[in-house]
Amino acid sequence: MSQASAIPSPRDPAPPIAANVRYKSRSQRKMIDMGFVAVCVTSASLSIIILLYLLASIARQALGVNFETNSFKNVLFSSAFSLTLISLIVLMIAGFGLLFGKRSRSRLITVAVAATLLVLGLLATVSIVKGESTYIYLTKTFLTEPHSYKPRNAGMYPAIIGSVFVCAVCAATAIPIGVGTAILLEEFKPKNNKLRRVQSFVQLNITNLAGVPSIVYGTLGLTAFVYMFGLFGTVNEPLLEIGSSKSGFYFRLPFGRGVLAAGLTLMLVVQPIIIVASQEALRAVPDSLRQGALALGATRWQTVWNITLPASIPGIMTGSILAMSRAIGEAAPILVVSAIGYIALPPQNLMGKFTVMPLQIFNWASEAKHEYHNVAAAGIVVLLAELLTFNAVAVFVRQKFTKQLS
Amino acid sequence: MTEHDPTFSTTADTGAATLPKVKPPAIKMRKTEDLASLKIAISLRNFNSWYTDFHALHDIDLDIPENRVTAFIGPSGCGKSTLLRWINRMNDLIAGARCEGTLDLHGDNLLDRKHDVVELRRRVGMVFQKPNPFPKSIFDNVAFGPRLHMKMAKSDLGDLVERSLRQAALWEEVKDRLKDSALGLSGGQQQRLCIARAVAVSPEVLLMDEPCSALDPKSTAAVEDLISELRERYTIVIVTHNMQQAARASDYTAFMHLGDLVEYNATEQIFSKPENERTQNYITGRFG
Numbered sequence: 001m002s003q004a005s006a007i008p009s010p011r012d013p014a015p016p017i018a019a020n021v022r023y024k025s026r027s028q029r030k031m032i033d034m035g036f037v038a039v040c041v042t043s044a045s046l047s048i049i050i051l052l053y054l055l056a057s058i059a060r061q062a063l064g065v066n067f068e069t070n071s072f073k074n075v076l077f078s079s080a081f082s083l084t085l086i087s088l089i090v091l092m093i094a095g096f097g098l099l100f101g102k103r104s105r106s107r108l109i110t111v112a113v114a115a116t117l118l119v120l121g122l123l124a125t126v127s128i129v130k131g132e133s134t135y136i137y138l139t140k141t142f143l144t145e146p147h148s149y150k151p152r153n154a155g156m157y158p159a160i161i162g163s164v165f166v167c168a169v170c171a172a173t174a175i176p177i178g179v180g181t182a183i184l185l186e187e188f189k190p191k192n193n194k195l196r197r198v199q200s201f202v203q204l205n206i207t208n209l210a211g212v213p214s215i216v217y218g219t220l221g222l223t224a225f226v227y228m229f230g231l232f233g234t235v236n237e238p239l240l241e242i243g244s245s246k247s248g249f250y251f252r253l254p255f256g257r258g259v260l261a262a263g264l265t266l267m268l269v270v271q272p273i274i275i276v277a278s279q280e281a282l283r284a285v286p287d288s289l290r291q292g293a294l295a296l297g298a299t300r301w302q303t304v305w306n307i308t309l310p311a312s313i314p315g316i317m318t319g320s321i322l323a324m325s326r327a328i329g330e331a332a333p334i335l336v337v338s339a340i341g342y343i344a345l346p347p348q349n350l351m352g353k354f355t356v357m358p359l360q361i362f363n364w365a366s367e368a369k370h371e372y373h374n375v376a377a378a379g380i381v382v383l384l385a386e387l388l389t390f391n392a393v394a395v396f397v398r399q400k401f402t403k404q405l406s
Numbered sequence: 407m408t409e410h411d412p413t414f415s416t417t418a419d420t421g422a423a424t425l426p427k428v429k430p431p432a433i434k435m436r437k438t439e440d441l442a443s444l445k446i447a448i449s450l451r452n453f454n455s456w457y458t459d460f461h462a463l464h465d466i467d468l469d470i471p472e473n474r475v476t477a478f479i480g481p482s483g484c485g486k487s488t489l490l491r492w493i494n495r496m497n498d499l500i501a502g503a504r505c506e507g508t509l510d511l512h513g514d515n516l517l518d519r520k521h522d523v524v525e526l527r528r529r530v531g532m533v534f535q536k537p538n539p540f541p542k543s544i545f546d547n548v549a550f551g552p553r554l555h556m557k558m559a560k561s562d563l564g565d566l567v568e569r570s571l572r573q574a575a576l577w578e579e580v581k582d583r584l585k586d587s588a589l590g591l592s593g594g595q596q597q598r599l600c601i602a603r604a605v606a607v608s609p610e611v612l613l614m615d616e617p618c619s620a621l622d623p624k625s626t627a628a629v630e631d632l633i634s635e636l637r638e639r640y641t642i643v644i645v646t647h648n649m650q651q652a653a654r655a656s657d658y659t660a661f662m663h664l665g666d667l668v669e670y671n672a673t674e675q676i677f678s679k680p681e682n683e684r685t686q687n688y689i690t691g692r693f694g
């Protein structure tokens with residue numbers, strides 16, 4: 001009976017809670033709920049925009065140094081550069097794994113590091129041994145220069161920054177909307193029969209949309225975002241313009257063939273992927289946790305915000321990252337909505353002309369000069385390195401953040 | 407552990423008459439109480455409930471006294487959980503579940519469409535059959551309800567968490583690891599954590615649906631001790647399949663069968679001289 005002293009006597013008149021506690025009123029709780037929604041959406045969008053913007057500016061500054069092209073030394077350097085860059089990223093991940101993860105996880109990551117280094121080392125060796133090949137173009141300037149009429153000088157800098165811009169718009173719109181939709185479909189299932197039918201209709205169509213060819217979304221984006229159904233004048237004579245097209249802050253209606261229209265089009269492409277992945281993640285949260293929260297007097301939103309969403313965030317993040325790697329590799333819908341022609345500069349604002357990596361690769365591959373085909377291959381190496389990094393991050397997120405739920 | 411008489415026989419095949427002898431003294435003390443003399447917390451009249459077309463509860467009339475432990479017993483599928491879940495409207499979450507009749511908590515009609523279920527569930531806490539701690543720290547589990555409902559300073563919240571854990575007889579075991587995940591606790595500790603979590607928002611009523619069915623005898627004893635500690639502070643309704651538990655821990659017992667409330671009386675009465683033959687058969691283990 002050692003515990004007896006710890007337990008207050010049943011007749012102890014002191015109530016468990018101080019008398020001066022005030023309970024929140026119903027309208028206050030509603031306000032808090034709405035606040036949660038607002039905070040959720042804005043913070044998610046903002047953090048993604050800021051992160052991607054930072055990445056872009058770092059890349060620009062870090063790679064802004066000029067290097068002589070075409071020398072054998074340069075080839076060696078470029079191979080080593082990409083090798084170090086990528087292995088550095090993976091090593092950082094492994095470092096985190098070793099610091100915070102369990103042994104088995106860090107071992108897994110070490111294997112991943114070794115594999116990446118091996119593949120890239122092989123690529124570097126091949127590039128040094130072979131004279132004229134893909135890797136001759138994979139120089140440092142390849143990442144810092146625009147397309148050139150000399151294959152040796154061609155680079156994909158505007159395309160890389162363009163991809164970052166477009167993906168930033170895509171992530172900032174697709175992730176909040178997709179996760180929100182998944183929450184609505186999974187957590188707010190209607191009890192009313194008619195609404196239930198509407199819900200299952202929507203559900204069915206989201207699954208269908210995941211299978212629609214992306215070029216279809218391209219034409220949809222062309223009408224809906226580039227021309228905006230002709231509701232606001234034409235692309236060349238926009239109805240509304242705010243700021244100058246040369247400055248960083250420029251907005252117009254219709255959006256025209258700019259970053260915003262392309263990002264929103266990609267949003268349509270990846271939306272079903274994010275929704276389905278997030279739904280899976282939400283469904284994996286045991287119902288007993290929801291019931292526990294609801295039985296304590298949590299509103300449905302409080303339950304989602306405090307219990308369901310935190311428990312499913314690893315799955316949602318993994319799905320979102322994989323959706324982004326899909327977005328970064330899409331060429332077809334971008335081909336439809338982007339301006340055709342030589343793009344020498346990265347986009348200056350959300351409405352600016354742009355090109356993206358897959359599109360630049362496509363353009364090189366369709367050049368008549370055969371050297372450009374090797375340039376295109378070099379572009380593919382860069383694109384794949386980026387995708388591998390995305391996927392590595394996704395694996396890491398899943399490994400690191402997945403926790404036991406019950 | 408005075409409440410657990412080792413001589414209490416599991417298979418009471420000798421008949422109900424022998425049962426009062428092994429009753430714990432705490433219950434004997436209460437046997438004289440007449441329901442009419444007690445304040446009623448929850449009152450049901452003509453209460454019917456359906457799952458789509460299935461008629462799960464038939465014309466239930468029941469008065470649950472304040473600050474006493476009321477046990478629901480009966481064979482599996484007789485509607486004990488259904489009745490319990492109506493008291494905090496958890497059945498609202500089940501598509502097709504509906505009810506008719508009156509269900510009052512201290513005179514408030516709980517079935518009123520406009521009744522604030524969030525407020526109701528703060529007033530009526532629930533402990534589930536399977537312990538369901540949130541995948542958060544022990545502290546955050548207990549602080550979850552208060553954070554939802556109350557405006558309080560951090561230090562007050564810490565005090566409240568400690569008080570709630572003490573009430574659930576868990577404080578001594580977890581005071582050094584409040585920041586650890588609640589999932590690292592044993593099943594019995596998790597269940598007591600769930601009780602602490604429910605108690606933290608000062609409910610008026612505590613509903614427990616087979617709270618000990620997933621626990622070993624030692625944890626069961628701890629939870630039963632806890633119920634007897636809490637009985638004067640809260641109105642407790644407990645569903646159990648364990649006859650000894652009902653006899654030990656409750657003041658009033660309702661026996662249900664196939665959606666009917668067959669017999670409702672002081673626990674002493676139900677276990678010594680049940681009026682209905684079905685009750686007699688059930689508590690002596692002849693069916694169920």
Ligand SMILES: Nc1ncnc2c1ncn2[C@@H]1O[C@H](COP(=O)(O)OP(=O)(O)OP(=O)(O)O)[C@@H](O)[C@H]1O
Pocket residue numbers: 457460462480481482483484485486487488489500
């Ligand atoms: N969600 C539901 N949908 C349809 N029918 C249900 C549902 N839940 C329970 N029922 C039915 O209602 C009846 C009462 O169920 P309830 O869960 O209340 O029984 P119980 O007395 O708690 O049983 P047990 O002791 O096994 O927990 C059962 O016949 C059951 O099949």
Ligand SMILES: [Mg+2]
Pocket residue numbers: 486487488615
């Ligand atoms: Mg039950």
